[in-house]
Amino acid sequence: MPLPLPSKKAETLILKLISTMPCPPLLNPSQLHSPPPTSLLPNCRTIKELKQIHSQIIRTGLANCPAERARLLSFCCTQHSIPGHLNYARLLFDQIPHPEPALWNSMIRAYSEHDSPADAVSMYIRMLASHSKPNNYTFPFLLKSFTRHVAANLGDGFHAHAIKFGLSSNHHVQNALIHMYSVSGETDTARQLFQRGWKGDAVMWNVMISGYNRRKQYDEACTLFGEMEKENVDPNEVTFISVLSACAKLKDLEFGNHVHHMIEEDGGKTIPNQKLQNAIIQMYAGCGAMDIAWRLFETMGSRDVVTWTSVVVGFANVGQVDRARGLFDKMPKRDVVSWTAMIDGYVRMNRNKDALDLFRKMQETKIQPDDFTMVSMLTACAQLGALEVGEWIRGYMERNRMKMSTVVGNALIDMYSKCGCLESARDIFRKMNSKDKFTWTAMIVGLAINGHGEKALNLFSEMLQASVRPDEITFIGALSACSHSGFVEEGRELFLSMITTHGIMPNVAHYGCLVDLLGRAGQLKEALETISNMPMRPNSTVWGALLGASRVYRNVEMAELAACCILELEPGNGACYVLLSNIYAKCNKWDEVQRVRKMMMDRGITKQPGCSLIEVHGEVHEFVAGDRSHRRSDDIYFKLEEMGRELKLAGYVSDTSEVFPDIEEEQKESAVYQHSEKLAVAFGLLNCKAGETVRVVTKMRICNDCHNVIKLASELYGRHIVVRDRTRFHHFRDGDCSCKNYW
DNA sequence: GTAGGGTTAG
Incomplete structure (x- = not known):
């Protein structure tokens, strides 16, 4: 019968005891007659086997041999597939009296790869406290794990340390610092380091380009690629992948084409691998050039889940969501991204019931939805007003302890307020500890559409006090709050402040809000003046606001004008004919009612089934x-x-x-x-x-x-x-x- | 016994 494994506590004690026990005669591997136990490491798959090798090391007297110890620790640090590898590594490490810098680095890397920046940082601090000096390896390992928050708070400090320890001229350290600043959002600082750094090969360029991508500065990414060409630095696969991704996001087919030609004319230096081929297809799909994307897809030798997902997304984005679904159903393998992409494709086409059905199908598989899936589903619920499903999703996330990111919180606020559950929306809003402009905007819009104009405006002031910059959508929310609650003066001031204080140029939708605001207050003349002074062509929403106001205030002349303008823009707009004939009916102009009716019959206008x-x-x-x-x-x-x-x-x-x-x-x-x-x-x-x-x-x-x-x-x-x-x-x-x- | 960069979705 195998011996039972010792408990965690017992294990710690045993290790402590071993370290204080009189050592077996100190050996090095060359003195052994058989190969050293660490030679078994490449075949080690479980924590049990790891412990067996460890005990062999102790038994053969190699436990204090620095090289063997380091080999074991290094192995232990990198075995992500073995549960508990990190704790065991830490136990091993803690038994070493004076670890060399490389061992500290290994531990820092292990925590870093485990997405535990706090542990990595605390390891670094212990390293300094024990008078070990960081070397060229330390900062690349450490900084790689930084999240936006950690990078923003500690980044400058670690940069200073790198300089203090004389490491800032090392290319790896420089790259790590550039990476870190782009993670923290400070691409300008990253760029300054980049300007001073060594740019002889593609790597530092790649760090900077991907840094721009990370911060959605796709224009800068493409521009930098152009500079790279001018400086005659050869781009490699990674560069091409990053810049193609930027082209896809920008929908810049011309530049994307240029990059594709560069790859083809590279004289065989860059043979597109799977990832690069995917990036090329994804660039064409992202730009909506589905004919090219499809041709490449069909002629491709091997397609992985990313290839398939890219074309599914591509077809969904150009409105061919059924074709996308056909491909989705043919996919040999689907992961959480492909499921979410297909669900999201439905949501963006307003096919929300299909999205819900597909989610139910997803649940029949073993693939777990993630926060991305949940955001799409919550959006579908918001559009459908499906409160029960929305609440179920919230419960599902809680039961599965899923990440409640700001984006998820925003989607929850939107779902609740679009289901008319303002209290729940406000509850989520209050509980969110990191709020972005979308959080505030969702709540302001929610209050406005549910008829709480004053509360919406108060929240807008709070948002400004919290130094969150409103965007054009926030102003739509705030203006419609004024309009729904009849705050004419506040609305006018808000509209002006948008330009003067916040530097946002009103678009046609903002003018629509303003016309609606004036019209509702009965100021039809001012509303018409606003329309005639607009810097852009009024659309049917703007005229529709005037038409609605004309109906309420029974202004036939204004209504006729507005209706004519709408019908000029949208000759098939049935609702407009109805509204116009209603106005005539209300004013007892029955001849006119008949005229509109005849006009509709002649033009074959029918009511769209709502x-x-x-x-x-x-x-x-x-x-x-x-x-x-x-x-x-x-x-x-x-x-x-x-x-x-x-x-x-x-x-x-x-x-x-x-x-x-x-x-x-x-x-x-x-x-x-x-x-x-x-x-x-x-x-x-x-x-x-x-x-x-x-x-x-x-x-x-x-x-x-x-x-x-x-x-x-x-x-x-x-x-x-x-x-x-x-x-x-x-x-x-x-x-x-x-x-x-x-x- | 340790180093750098990349693709699919809100």
């Missing part, structure tokens, strides 16, 4: 107006009729003013009563227990009648009903709506 979504028990249900396809359709229409009867008793009168003018008067009432929003709400009332919030997402602007019905239903059934429409939330409670009847 749909509404509701998530029940983790499943997303989709409805279009008059939908009979749902498996519980009969129940839904029964519920709808029951609602109708009860609401009529409570005083409800149907409002058919916004019905598409292509149907006869007597059918209008039933048409309006089968709107997808109502079907979804009825389904929600059928399936959600008393006290549960009913949450519906609709892709359109909610109509007056639906708004009335849901308001009454919230009172009649004592329910909180949340409807997210195209631009904002309606929180219906006790017969009232958070939008204050302006949307």
Whole structure:
């Protein structure tokens, strides 16, 4: 029977005892009759075998032979596949009375490769305390592990140490320092070191180019590659891979082509290996040149998971998401990146249900989703308003102790606020200890679309106080907060401060917010003036804001102007005809109503079927107006009729003013009563227990009648009903709506 | 017994 292995504690004691025991006669390997135990190391696969070799070393009296000891320690430090290798290395190391610099370096490297910069640093400090001097190897090992945070806080100090110990002229140390500064985000400092460094071969150039890539400074990466050409330094495979990656990110096909030609005309010096071939395909795919990428893919000798993923992503990015899926299904091997890329491809094409389905398929495999997967999934949930799935994902991450990075936190805030759960969104926001501009922006937008304009603006001030620089999206959030809450003056000031204080030039969307803000406040003339003074061509959103305001304030002239401009830009915009005819109807201009109706018939304009979504028990249900396809359709229409009867008793009168003018008067009432929003709400009332919030997402602007019905239903059934429409939330409670009847 | 650079996804 094999002896039981000693416990950790016993092991430490044994090792201590051994080190204090009288030594066996000191030998060196040449005095042995058989090969030294360390010659067995290349075949060592488990911690048990490692311990056997170690005991042989002790038994043969080689334990104090520096070379044998070093061989064992070095082996131990690098065996990442053996669990516990690092702790065992540390135990060995701690038994050595005066370790030489190389042994300290080995330990520092081991911690560094284990992604434990704190341990690597503390090893370095112990090294200094024991009067060992760092050498040329020390800093490359140490600095390699630095995260952004560590590099930003300790980087300068270690740079100073390197100088103090006279190591700063060594190429390896210089490269390590450049790498470290680019990790910390200080590419300018990195560049200064680069300028002074030795640039005879490609390595330092590679460090600098990849440093720029790391900080998304792709232009600089390409420019530096150009300088390298001028200086006649031969790029190698690594250089090509980095610069092609930069081209892909920039979508710079011309420069990418140039690099590809350089590789081909390299006179055989660079024979593209798998990684370089992947980088070439990925460059073409990234630039959207799928014909070339596909040709290269087809003629490629061997394809790995990266090759496949690159073309899958490429097709998804040019909108051919079904072709991407076809390839994905054919992949011989898929890893977490390929799954996530495909899921994300669906999300970006707004095929969120497909994304959810694919995630379920992924869970049938052994491949674990990571934080990237979760961000894509949370985005899908946000777009669908799928709160239950979103919450499940949050729980999944907690159960599996997954990394809660800032990006994940941001996605959670976005998911919660787009599901109308502001409290949960704010809870995540409060708990996040590192907030970036996206965190603040997500929360500001969340507050704004949920009707908390004042809180959104307060948070915007807090953001400025925290010295986080807002970007153009933050201003969209802040401006729409003003607009939704009627803060006209604040909005105007904000718009000006955007240019004067923050140096951000407003784009067409910002002007849209401004027009909306003025229009909602009834300042139609000012709104029109704003449009005519815009430095760019107004788009249909801008005119749409004016049209909406004209409807509320019954300004026929302005409405006609706005509608004409929209139809000029988008002749097939059915909603615009409807809105215009509604305005005519409200002003009793029936001839005009008929004229618009005829115009639509002549031009063959039909109403695009808008749909509404509701998530029940983790499943997303989709409805279009008059939908009979749902498996519980009969129940839904029964519920709808029951609602109708009860609401009529409570005083409800149907409002058919916004019905598409292509149907006869007597059918209008039933048409309006089968709107997808109502079907979804009825389904929600059928399936959600008393006290549960009913949450519906609709892709359109909610109509007056639906708004009335849901308001009454919230009172009649004592329910909180949340409807997210195209631009904002309606929180219906006790017969009232958070939008204050302006949307 | 120890050194440097790279590809796929938010």
